[in-house]
Amino acid sequence: xxxxxxxxxxxxxxxxxxxxxxxxxxxxxxxxxxxxxxxxxxxxxxxxxxxxxxxxxxxxxxxxxxxxxxxxxxxxxxxxxxxxxxxxxxxxxxxxxxxxxxxxxxxxxxxxxxxxxxxxxxxxxxxxxxxxxxxxxxxxxxxxxxxxxxxxxxxxxxxxxxxxxxxxxxxxxxxxxxxxxxxxxxxxxxxxxxxxxxxxxxxxxxxxxxxxxxxxxxxxxxxxxxxxxx
Amino acid sequence: xxxxxxxxxxxxxxxxxxxxxxxxxxxxxxxxxxxxxxxxxxxxxxxxxxxxxxxxxxxxxxxxxxxxxxxxxxxxxxxxxxxxxxxxxxxxxxxxxxxxxxxxxxxxxxxxxxxxxxxxxxxxxxxxxxxxxxxxxxxxxxxxxxxxxxxxxxxxxxxxxxxxxxxxxxxxxxxxxxxxxxxxxxxxxxxxxxxxxxxxxxxxxxxxxxxxxxxxxxxxxxxxxxxxxx
Amino acid sequence: xxxxxxxxxxxxxxxxxxxxxxxxxxxxxxxxxxxxxxxxxxxxxxxxxxxxxxxxxxxxxxxxxxxxxxxxxxxxxxxxxxxxxxxxxxxxxxxxxxxxxxxxxxxxxxxxxxxxxxxxxxxxxxxxxxxxxxxxxxxxxxxxxxxxxxxxxxxxxxxxxxxxxxxxxxxxxxxxxxxxxxxxxxxxxxxxxxxxxxxxxxxxxxxxxxxxxxxxxxxxxxxxxxxxxx
Amino acid sequence: xxxxxxxxxxxxxxxxxxxxxxxxxxxxxxxxxxxxxxxxxxxxxxxxxxxxxxxxxxxxxxxxxxxxxxxxxxxxxxxxxxxxxxxxxxxxxxxxxxxxxxxxxxxxxxxxxxxxxxxxxxxxxxxxxxxxxxxxxxxxxxxxxxxxxxxxxxxxxxxxxxxxxxxxxxxxxxxxxxxxxxxxxxxxxxxxxxxxxxxxxxxxxxxxxxxxxxxxxxxxxxxxxxxxxx
DNA sequence: GTGGTCTAGACCACA
DNA sequence: GTGGTCTAGACCACT
Numbered sequence: 001x002x003x004x005x006x007x008x009x010x011x012x013x014x015x016x017x018x019x020x021x022x023x024x025x026x027x028x029x030x031x032x033x034x035x036x037x038x039x040x041x042x043x044x045x046x047x048x049x050x051x052x053x054x055x056x057x058x059x060x061x062x063x064x065x066x067x068x069x070x071x072x073x074x075x076x077x078x079x080x081x082x083x084x085x086x087x088x089x090x091x092x093x094x095x096x097x098x099x100x101x102x103x104x105x106x107x108x109x110x111x112x113x114x115x116x117x118x119x120x121x122x123x124x125x126x127x128x129x130x131x132x133x134x135x136x137x138x139x140x141x142x143x144x145x146x147x148x149x150x151x152x153x154x155x156x157x158x159x160x161x162x163x164x165x166x167x168x169x170x171x172x173x174x175x176x177x178x179x180x181x182x183x184x185x186x187x188x189x190x191x192x193x194x195x196x197x198x199x200x201x202x203x204x205x206x207x208x209x210x211x212x213x214x215x216x217x218x219x220x221x222x223x224x225x226x227x228x229x230x
Numbered sequence: 231x232x233x234x235x236x237x238x239x240x241x242x243x244x245x246x247x248x249x250x251x252x253x254x255x256x257x258x259x260x261x262x263x264x265x266x267x268x269x270x271x272x273x274x275x276x277x278x279x280x281x282x283x284x285x286x287x288x289x290x291x292x293x294x295x296x297x298x299x300x301x302x303x304x305x306x307x308x309x310x311x312x313x314x315x316x317x318x319x320x321x322x323x324x325x326x327x328x329x330x331x332x333x334x335x336x337x338x339x340x341x342x343x344x345x346x347x348x349x350x351x352x353x354x355x356x357x358x359x360x361x362x363x364x365x366x367x368x369x370x371x372x373x374x375x376x377x378x379x380x381x382x383x384x385x386x387x388x389x390x391x392x393x394x395x396x397x398x399x400x401x402x403x404x405x406x407x408x409x410x411x412x413x414x415x416x417x418x419x420x421x422x423x424x425x426x427x428x429x430x431x432x433x434x435x436x437x438x439x440x441x442x443x444x445x446x447x448x449x450x451x452x453x454x455x456x457x458x459x460x
Numbered sequence: 461x462x463x464x465x466x467x468x469x470x471x472x473x474x475x476x477x478x479x480x481x482x483x484x485x486x487x488x489x490x491x492x493x494x495x496x497x498x499x500x501x502x503x504x505x506x507x508x509x510x511x512x513x514x515x516x517x518x519x520x521x522x523x524x525x526x527x528x529x530x531x532x533x534x535x536x537x538x539x540x541x542x543x544x545x546x547x548x549x550x551x552x553x554x555x556x557x558x559x560x561x562x563x564x565x566x567x568x569x570x571x572x573x574x575x576x577x578x579x580x581x582x583x584x585x586x587x588x589x590x591x592x593x594x595x596x597x598x599x600x601x602x603x604x605x606x607x608x609x610x611x612x613x614x615x616x617x618x619x620x621x622x623x624x625x626x627x628x629x630x631x632x633x634x635x636x637x638x639x640x641x642x643x644x645x646x647x648x649x650x651x652x653x654x655x656x657x658x659x660x661x662x663x664x665x666x667x668x669x670x671x672x673x674x675x676x677x678x679x680x681x682x683x684x685x686x687x688x689x690x
Numbered sequence: 691x692x693x694x695x696x697x698x699x700x701x702x703x704x705x706x707x708x709x710x711x712x713x714x715x716x717x718x719x720x721x722x723x724x725x726x727x728x729x730x731x732x733x734x735x736x737x738x739x740x741x742x743x744x745x746x747x748x749x750x751x752x753x754x755x756x757x758x759x760x761x762x763x764x765x766x767x768x769x770x771x772x773x774x775x776x777x778x779x780x781x782x783x784x785x786x787x788x789x790x791x792x793x794x795x796x797x798x799x800x801x802x803x804x805x806x807x808x809x810x811x812x813x814x815x816x817x818x819x820x821x822x823x824x825x826x827x828x829x830x831x832x833x834x835x836x837x838x839x840x841x842x843x844x845x846x847x848x849x850x851x852x853x854x855x856x857x858x859x860x861x862x863x864x865x866x867x868x869x870x871x872x873x874x875x876x877x878x879x880x881x882x883x884x885x886x887x888x889x890x891x892x893x894x895x896x897x898x899x900x901x902x903x904x905x906x907x908x909x910x911x912x913x914x915x916x917x918x919x920x
Numbered sequence: 921g922t923g924g925t926c927t928a929g930a931c932c933a934c935a
Numbered sequence: 936g937t938g939g940t941c942t943a944g945a946c947c948a949c950t
Contacts, residue, residue, distance in 0.1 A: 004274035005247060007240035007926085010948065014235055044234035046949050101343065102336075102391035109335030161332035165395055237948080239925065265937065276927045281939085297938045298935030462707055462716075462724075464734035467700035467941085470933065474695055504694035506934050561803060562796075562851035569795030621792035625855055697933080699940065725922065736942045741924085757923045758950030 010045055014053035017043065022062055022075055023174040024151070024167070025144025033063070033073040085175060090226050099173050100219050104212055106165045107150065111207035113157035115199045122156035123200055130196050134189055142185060149192060153199065153211075184221055191217065240275050244283035247273065252292055252305055253404040254381070254397070255374025262302040263293070315405060320456050329403050330449050334442055336395045337380065341437035343387035345429045352386035353430055360426050364419055372415060379422060383429065383441075414451055421447065470505055474513035477503065482522055482535055483634040484611070484627070485604025493523070493533040545635055550686050559633050560679050564672055566625045567610065571667035573617035575659045582616035583660055590656050594649055602645060609652060613659065613671075644681055651677065700735050704743035707733065712752055712765055713864040714841070714857070715834025719767040723753070726763070775865060780916050789863050790909050794902055796855045797840065801897035803847035805889045812846035813890055820886050824879055832875060839882060843889065843901075874911055881907065 021027055033039060036054070040047040054073055057063045065073050089096070114122070129152055132145035150170065154163040191214035198206035251257055263269060266284070270277040284303055287293045295303045319326070344352070359382055362375035380400065384393040421444035428436035481487055493499065496514070500507040514533055517523045525533050549556070574582070589612055592605035610630065614623040651674035658666035711717055723729060726744070730737040744763055747753045755763045779786070804812070819842055822835035840860065844853040881904035888896035 003247070004272070005240060005243035006274070007243060008238065010235060010237035013237060017233065017235060042234070044236070048950090049948065052948095098389045098391055101339065101387075101389050102395070105335045105339030105392065106332075106395075109331065113331065157331075159328045159331050161328055161399065162335060165332070165336075169391065241925080267937090276929095278928090279926065282925090284938095295938060296935095297933075299936050300935055301937050303938080462711060462729065462732050464732070465700060465703040465707060466734070467703060468698065470695060470697035473697060477693070477695060502694070504696070508935090509933065512933095558849045558851055561799065561847075561849050562855070565795045565799030565852060566792075566855075569791065573791065617791075619788045619791050621788055621859065622795060625792070625796075629851065701940085727922090736944095738943090739941065742940090744923095755923060756950090757948075759921050760950055761922050763923080 011049045011052035011056070014043055014045060014049060015056050018053060018057060019060075019062060020167075020171045023143075023171055024147035025140060026147075027075045028138070028140035028144055029075045029077040031075050033075075035072070086225055089175070089222060093222070093226060096173060096222055097219070099169050100215055100222075103166065103169045103173075104215050106162050106169065107153070107215060108208040108211045110154045110157040110159070110162045110166060111195060111199065111211040112204040113159060113162070114153045115202050115204040115207040117158050118156040118199055118202070122152065125152045126156070126196055126199065130192055133185075133192065146188065153195070156199070184217075187217055188214070241279045241282035241286070244273055244275060244280055245286050248283060248287060249292060250397070250401045253401050254377035255370060256377075257305045258368075258370035258374055259305045259307040262304045265302065316455055319405070319452060323452070323456060326403060326452055327449070329399050330445055333396065333399045333403075334445050336392050336399065337383070337445060338438040338441045340384045340387040340389070340392045340396060341425060341429065341441040342434040343389060343392070344383045345432050345434040345437040347388050348386040348429055348432070352382065355382045356386070356426055356429065360422055363415075363422065376418065383425070386429070414447075417447055418444070471509045471512035471516070474503055474505060474509060475516050478513060478517060479520075479522060480627075480631045483631055484607035485600060486607075487535045488598070488600035488604055489535045489537040491535050493535075495532070546685055549635070549682060553682070553686060556633060556682055557679070559629050560675055563626065563629045563633075564675050566622050566629065567613070567675060568668040568671045570614045570617040570619070570622045570626060571655060571659065571671040572664040573619060573622070574613045575662050575664040575667040577618050578616040578659055578662070582612065585612045586616070586656055586659065590652055593645075593652065606648065613655070616659070644677075647677055648674070701739045701742035701746070704733055704735060704740055705746050708743060708747060709752060710857070710861045713861050714837035715830065716837075717765045718828075718830035718834055719765045722762040722764045776915055779865070779912060783912070783916060786863060786912055787909070789859050790905055793856065793859045793863075794905050796852050796859065797843070797905060798898040798901045800844045800847040800849070800852045800856060801885060801889065801901040802894040803849060803852070804843045805892050805894040805897040807848050808846040808889055808892070812842065815842045816846070816886055816889065820882055823875075823882065836878065843885070846889070874907075877907055878904070 018033075027033065034042070036047050036050050040050045043050065054063060054065060058065060061076055061078055063073050064076050065071070118126075126149060129145045129149035133142055133149065136142050136145060147170065151163070151167060154166045157163070191210060195207060195210035195214065198204075198210050248263075257263060264272070266277050266280050270280045273280060284293060284295060288295060291306055291308055293303050294306050295301070348356075356379060359375045359379035363372055363379065366372050366375060377400065381393070381397060384396045387393070421440060425437060425440040425444065428434075428440050478493075487493065494502070496507050496510050500510045503510065514523060514525060518525060521536055521538055523533050524536050525531070578586075586609060589605045589609035593602055593609065596602050596605060607630065611623070611627060614626045617623070651670060655667060655670035655674065658664075658670050708723075717723065724732070726737050726740050730740045733740065744753060744755060748755060751766055751768055753763050754766050755761070808816075816839060819835045819839035823832055823839065826832050826835060837860065841853070841857060844856045847853070881900060885897060885900035885904065888894075888900050
């Protein structure tokens with residue numbers, strides 16, 4: 001009836017923000033973060049708090065801090081093989097399915113609204129991300145462009161609640177499956193093609209359908225990972 | 231790119247929990263809350279923190295604390311006339327529209343999934359809430375039953391993310407519009423009828439359509455409030 | 461610079477109020493207090509708190525509680541001989557002198573203002589108290605009339621701050637010196653005569669002088685008690 | 691006959707102490723208070739209680755709390771124009787007159803006793819406060835020196851009851867009338883001159899007369915404020 | 921090293 | 936047995 005609250009320390013929130021920025025490709029392995037002072041300012045917290053967060057992320061192997069004038073905080077490489085992740089996916093399968101249903105609801109709605117409301121600027125952003133995805137070879141870069149594409153749709157839908165729900169859900173689904181990602185590049189690109197075209201053509205239903213198809217194919221990928229162990 | 235974090239104090243979380251419990255009708259005006267000591271235990275915080283939250287809610291006029299063995303913290307009456315709320319609705323109109331689009335996405339999806347997955351127990355819960363809505367005269371009780379109905383659908387959909395999104399959105403839309411609510415009782419009831427029937431019949435598309443229709447009529451009500459001032 | 465605070469429990473305040481009422485003769489030995497319920501109402505506290513206070517006063521020997529229909533809380537007799545109090549007066553002599561200087565300041569000012577502002581009603585109250593003092597034999601009754609007289613002057617001065625200061629100071633000086641009191645009856649009466657006449661004649665300076673003389677004679681009485689042990 | 695008691699929470703006592711310290715100029719706008727932990731120790735209460743008091747004072751606009759090593763609780767600036775305070779003075783006029791009569795009684799008595807009992811150390815304190823008053827330009831500093839001067843007289847009188855009565859009365863009269871204060875600087879200084887000289891000369895009657903004259907001129911100032919609105 | 925928050929436990933005043 | 940207050944101690948976030 002009334003559930004437990006769990007107070008979250010400021011530095012945990014910062015950890016979350018940074019981790020999410022890495023997951024959605026804002027920063028890819030090898031990238032350097034802005035200086036702590038700047039980060040602190042942007043996040044609206046003190047530098048101590050940022051440092052605390054970075055220490056945690058270092059512990060998790062997400063980032064690496066280097067001292068000196070040429071130093072800074074850089075994102076680490078941490079690709080994982082499909083093999084190592086299969087048990088984890090298996091365990092989370094129920095949750096991942098729920099997440100996909102949740103994304104279906106929100107990303108289809110966003111695609112529909114984006115098709116209605118998109119400006120030419122929105123379209124340019126989406127097209128750029130789409131181009132980027134077809135050009136890049138590196139998984140991390142692909143993921144960044146992928147995020148930019150899907151969040152660009154949410155932005156074009158002009159709805160901050162859908163935007164946040166989509167961002168949350170994508171972040172929650174994230175897994176460092178570099179090898180897998182490569183296999184699905186081409187499939188993803190064909191879906192993205194259809195989605196982009198529908199939005200360009202201002203066709204809400206086609207956009208929603210393309211989004212749904214895309215997400216269902218992601219679901220198939222997950223089942224394939226799980227199944228491939230048998 | 232990287233957004234501000236806003237650290238949330240434990241007592242703020244408690245304020246939110248309690249406020250939400252009032253908004254969704256878990257406690258209606260005149261109801262007494264569990265004793266502070268019990269609340270603290272349930273919420274997993276100390277009594278001081280609960281009291282801090284109650285003090286805030288007292289300041290906002292949500293609750294009133296009475297001492298003594300027969301005392302306790304009770305929910306205040308704070309009905310507002312449509313007149314007083316028109317400017318506030320007007321100001322929030324953009325946000326409310328976004329919220330409705332967000333609810334459309336999630337509540338239609340929930341209705342669809344509920345129609346597929348509902349058990350007989352789910353149906354019993356929905357039917358009970360539906361009956362309650364048609365029986366009660368008091369606005370607060372109606373609101374409670376309304377919440378029970380819609381969250382019951384989310385529960386039947388077996389998806390915690392949809393559930394949370396729906397709860398959040400409903401809570402964010404809440405306004406103490408008692409008079410308005412009364413006017414829309416009958417309309418709401420007819421929509422709920424259709425929704426319940428679709429779920430009973432395990433018809434996903436009909437359920438989604440009924441949910442959509444219901445939310446669009448809520449949107450019309452909001453515009454009516456704003457427009458009635460001319 | 462910033463001094464300690466000492467929080468006072470409600471029941472301590474009640475103890476103080478009741479003790480003061482006994483000291484200034486509102487209730488004299490043998491008198492019965494109002495029922496607890498009434499006391500609680502008048503004091504603005506709950507009955508439990510009144511009971512707590514009475515328990516303390518019982519412990520101090522001020523009152524005695526008797527059960528049953530004819531029962532109630534009655535003020536105890538607790539006369540003390542001069543002998544027993546001499547050491548206590550000696551110890552408090554510095555404080556008592558300060559109190560007398562404080563009373564001089566405030567009672568003279570009150571006498572002066574009373575002479576200017578007194579109404580015929582004020583005069584009647586003072587005259588009644590004055591008569592009472594000359595008639596009574598019992599120490600307790602004399603003290604009651606004495607209090608009525610002096611506080612009546614403070615009331616006639618129409619100044620709540622002087623009133624409170626006088627009441628506080630008189631209460632702080634109180635000692636259960638029944639034998640002493642008898643010895644000074646006649647002296648006190650002659651001073652009171654002069655004070656009453658000056659106020660009746662609306663002569664501020666004479667009133668202040670009479671008040672001063674009265675208090676200085678009280679000071680002499682104290683030194684006599686202390687000295688009489690040599 | 692028996693008056694209501696009003697139980698005072700510890701934090702209310704602390705609020706009072708701090709507010710009084712501000713009123714009598716112990717801390718002037720811009721000053722920083724001792725750290726909460728020290729305050730708590732000095733006041734003999736827990737830090738929670740001190741914080742509760744500070745929260746109240748923050749709400750009243752008396753103080754402002756800043757975090758960080760260079761932070762602390764500082765006294766706010768809150769000067770008020772004569773205009774804004776006229777109605778308030780008007781409303782309190784009766785009470786203020788009573789307070790002035792009360793101060794007359796006690797401050798004249800204190801001046802008289804101070805003239806008799808002052809040591810050279812007392813004189814040095816008074817002279818220092820007197821010098822300070824003639825030197826400072828800032829209202830707040832003047833008020834602080836003024837308080838030091840008058841309470842210094844009470845201290846020289848060696849009477850804790852007069853001391854407390856004077857401090858209470860001065861605190862109760864306090865108003866944030868900065869502009870007014872400036873206008874009366876010179877008048878006050880001339881009165882203080884005479885008062886200081888009488889105490890230095892050990893002339894009780896002259897001291898009392900100077901104190902009386904000073905207070906009567908304050909009364910005139912109040913009437914001037916009230917009258918100036920016509 | 922400051923203010924901000926939280927905890928666990930206690931006692932008090934109230935009905 | 937309720938809310939109201941207080942304590943002693945702790946950790947966190949800020950500057």
